Amino acid sequence: MSKASSAASGAVYPTVNARIYPSGGLDVLSRDEVARLRDASTGMHDLLRRCALAVLTTGSIADDPRAAQAQYPDFDIQVHQQDRGMRLDLSNAPAMAFVDGEIIRGVAELLFAVVRDLAFRAIELGDDGGRDLESTEGITDAVFGLLRNARILEPADPNLVVCWGGHSISRMEYDYTKHVGYQLGLRGLDICTGCGPGAMKGPMKGANVAHAKQRSRHPRYIGVTEPGIIAAESPNPIVNHLVIMPDIEKRLEAFVRIGHGIIVFPGGVGTAEEILYLLGILLREENAELPFPLIFTGPAASAPYFEQIDRFIRLTLGEAATSRYEIIIDDPAEVARKMIAGIRKVRSYRIEHKDSFFFNWSIGIPLAFQQPFVPSHEAMAALDLHKGRKPHELAADLRRAFSGIVAGNVKEDGMRRIDEHGPFEIHGDPEMMQSLDALLRAFVEQRRMKIEGEYKPCYRVVV
Incomplete structure (x- = not known):
């Protein structure tokens, strides 16, 4: 050397x-x-x-x-x-x-x-x-193959909690994610995140201490990423199982297929993209009876953040969407207890429907949520963000809108497009665009878009 x-x-x-x-x-x-x-x-x-x-x-x-x-x-x-x-x-x-x-x-x-x-x-x-990457079944099979090859799939009792949240969060919010992770770890739950800093690191750090106290022999801290974002969200040091999916859509499907429940901490556009992806799937008729614990949580100071997210979901996807998640503020132990109760229902459902514990075959993910979205200026401007559409269809395009902003913020290809052609333009229903604009402005004001330096928007909402 x-x-x-x-x-x-x-x-x-x-x-x-x-x-x-x-x-x-x-x-x-x-x-x-x-x-x-x-x-x-x-x-x-x-x-x-x-x-x-x-x-x-x-x-x-x-x-x-x-x-x-x-x-x-x-x-x-x-x-x-x-x-x-x-x-x-x-x-x-x-x-x-x-x-x-x-x-x-x-x-x-x-x-x-x-x-x-x-x-x-x-x-x-x-x-x-x-491999067939043009059909729902073929894409799911590819996701399974990638996860199996990475030795992520283990035939054990359901205990994997996916934690979503921003890489750019306050110290108070970061400490809260550690407290939640600690409570999860005390109850024998493993952690899966996007593998980066902030809300992706905190739950793993807290769980790591709890697992040590409980003398857990082989705790898993799974990081799921993709090539376009790994450079902007470098793996945190606690990750002990890393898997790199080919694109964001397969990354999101991996989270949903291997996770037994999901906790959402405060975040920015990437977190909003993840929320819309999951709700868009859970709102489909074939998934109506599928148990899937979903909890939004943060410290008391983050309550306004979740109130704004909740308002945006109600406006865009309707009141029915709110039945698929629960908001718990400033109570890490209650979050863990609720997650444990939800995972028990998942276990019973998997046994009854003869589905595996380590890969959720039962949940239906349509092709619109699986096909890679390339956020060009033309594609972003063409998104159909209008009322009157079925909630899961609207969720698919809203997810793409946030995905495009993520690309413009932290992915090399997206940043290059912004440098060459200026900000993406997002068009749609006036009321929806006003709500979207308010949500994005709040992200900027709360510094949820960028860790260091001043944030320069890569988008323009056309109201």
């Missing part, structure tokens, strides 16, 4: 060169898999490089996906297949991922998770992979 340094914007960021060998979980790759990961012509090598750099800067709180690229412009990763296994050669890698010349074990595990998931994607989901 040799040391070097990388300069960006006048700052010097220490780097190292290293040769890494896997230790369980991913021991070998085929020659075809290695060739695809090294192929620059398809963009796969650049994708590997960006995701690997995000993992090597684990714990970073920057939410600009270009920051790490600017700090470590000379970083590179090469995958090599050997007769007895595989190795990774890192050039000009962030020194923060190493201690006394050795890569941090948790970082190494996440790094090999990146290689594993991108290799699976290149082969199984590539043009010649043979």
Whole structure:
């Protein structure tokens, strides 16, 4: 291993060169898999490089996906297949991922998770992979395959709670997420989040202490991300199972398929996107009787945030949508008790309907919620955001609107589109647009859009 340094914007960021060998979980790759990961012509090598750099800067709180690229412009990763296994050669890698010349074990595990998931994607989901990605059943099968390959699916009693919330939250809100995670951990529940900082880290941190107190032997802290957002939401250090889904839609489906209940903490547009995705699914007739505990919670100071979210849901999706969630303010223990009670109902339902505990096959997710949405200016302006539509149909387009704003805020492709063509324009029913504009303005005023610096809107709501 040799040391070097990388300069960006006048700052010097220490780097190292290293040769890494896997230790369980991913021991070998085929020659075809290695060739695809090294192929620059398809963009796969650049994708590997960006995701690997995000993992090597684990714990970073920057939410600009270009920051790490600017700090470590000379970083590179090469995958090599050997007769007895595989190795990774890192050039000009962030020194923060190493201690006394050795890569941090948790970082190494996440790094090999990146290689594993991108290799699976290149082969199984590539043009010649043979998978049907144009049908509901085919997409769900692909999600299952990715999760199984990542060893996320475990045949155990339901105990996995998905926690959603913002990466840019106040210290009070962050501490509250830890308290909730602690109460969940005391009751033997594992945690799954989007793997980043803020509300994605807090529940894992709290649960980690509780699991230690309860002497839990194999607690799971699952991080589910996707290539477009991993650089802006670098995995937090507590994640011990990382899976990189190909796009946001498969990421959202993964949350719903593996989670036994969901808790929503305060957040911004990404959290609103997740809420609309789930409600749009739960409001469909075939899912009406499906138990799925959904709790919105935060400290007392966050009560106005959830009141505004609740008003927006009632205006857009109708009063029926409110029956699918419960709002609990400033009571972590009650949140955990309610979640435990809800998961017991999930367990009974799965047994009665002969559904698996580790993957929710019963919930119906229509193709409109599964197909990748590319937020171009034309696509954003064409969204049908008008009253009179079925709630789940409107929810699908509202979800896309928020997804586009997320892309403009933190994803490289989206940020590039905004730089070239200006803000996205969002059109729709006047009353709905006024409510949307008020909600987005509140996010900006409460600094829920960006961790550092002033926020420049990537959108314009046309009222």
